[in-house]
Amino acid sequence: MRVDILTLFPEMFESPLGHSILKRARDNGLVDIVLTNIRDFAKDTFRKVDDKPYGGGPGMVMMPGPLFDCFEHVQNLSPEKGRTILMTPQGQKFDQKKALELGAEKRLILIAGRYEGLDERIRIGLGAEQISIGDYVLSGGELAAMVIIDAIVRLLPDALGDEDSAKDDSFSAGLLEYPQYTRPEVFRNMKVPDILLSGDHAKIAEWRRQQALERTKKWRPDLLNENDKNEKDKG
Numbered sequence: 456m457r458v459d460i461l462t463l464f465p466e467m468f469e470s471p472l473g474h475s476i477l478k479r480a481r482d483n484g485l486v487d488i489v490l491t492n493i494r495d496f497a498k499d500t501f502r503k504v505d506d507k508p509y510g511g512g513p514g515m516v517m518m519p520g521p522l523f524d525c526f527e528h529v530q531n532l533s534p535e536k537g538r539t540i541l542m543t544p545q546g547q548k549f550d551q552k553k554a555l556e557l558g559a560e561k562r563l564i565l566i567a568g569r570y571e572g573l574d575e576r577i578r579i580g581l582g583a584e585q586i587s588i589g590d591y592v593l594s595g596g597e598l599a600a601m602v603i604i605d606a607i608v609r610l611l612p613d614a615l616g617d618e619d620s621a622k623d624d625s626f627s628a629g630l631l632e633y634p635q636y637t638r639p640e641v642f643r644n645m646k647v648p649d650i651l652l653s654g655d656h657a658k659i660a661e662w663r664r665q666q667a668l669e670r671t672k673k674w675r676p677d678l679l680n681e682n683d684k685n686e687k688d689k690g
């Protein structure tokens with residue numbers, strides 16, 4: 456899969472993309488992530504990409520010209536048309552289901568803009584879908600783009616060392632994760648549940664399912680309602 460990112464701050468992506476699972480996925484060719492600086496498409500000698508809002512008001516607005524030129528350049532870097540996504544708090548809320556859906560695409564083009572700042576003609580002209588990572592405002596779409604890339608890439612086949620670890624994730628089954636333990640058996644008077652030491656794999660699986668269900672009821676009951684709704688939608 457190929458992911459293009461259009462941003463004014465490509466350096467922000469270096470560390471998250473250069474470590475751990477994302478680094479390995481890139482090194483192994485599972486995902487090709489290409490950063491393009493929108494400022495390289497500014498037309499004047501000051502490399503200006505934003506201007507004052509028509510009608511007045513605080514802040515600056517991202518100009519449509521450089522972004523359109525940048526987008527057209529990026530789109531032509533590969534024959535695959537791709538799915539274009541504008542990172543914005545006005546977008547559809549991103550979740551695990553969306554991560555799976557986007558992970559099935561051959562190409563994504565993510566545009567990381569600034570909040571008080573996209574000329575409306577960018578949204579309309581590019582016909583981009585809009586995605587938000589939650590109901591709060593970030594200073595720009597960069598962090599949000601990194602969040603969705605991380606969530607998508609770790610779901611790609613072979614991105615994780617252990618084949619099964621993504622399937623068992625929180626949310627994949629619509630439930631929170633069951634509690635995990637490792638050595639030592641007793642830590643500060645807290646003991647690992649006996650069942651996990653029993654070697655009875657069927658009983659362990661049933662215990663884990665039960666724990667996941669209880670924790671979801673207690674901490675995120677909204678997820679259970681969400682699952683019920685999805686079941687009803689299916690008929």
Ligand code: 6GU
Nearest residue numbers: 542543587588593595599
């Ligand atoms: Cl995608 N962008 C910005 N600027 N703020 C956000 C967001 C995105 N998602 C939540 N808050």
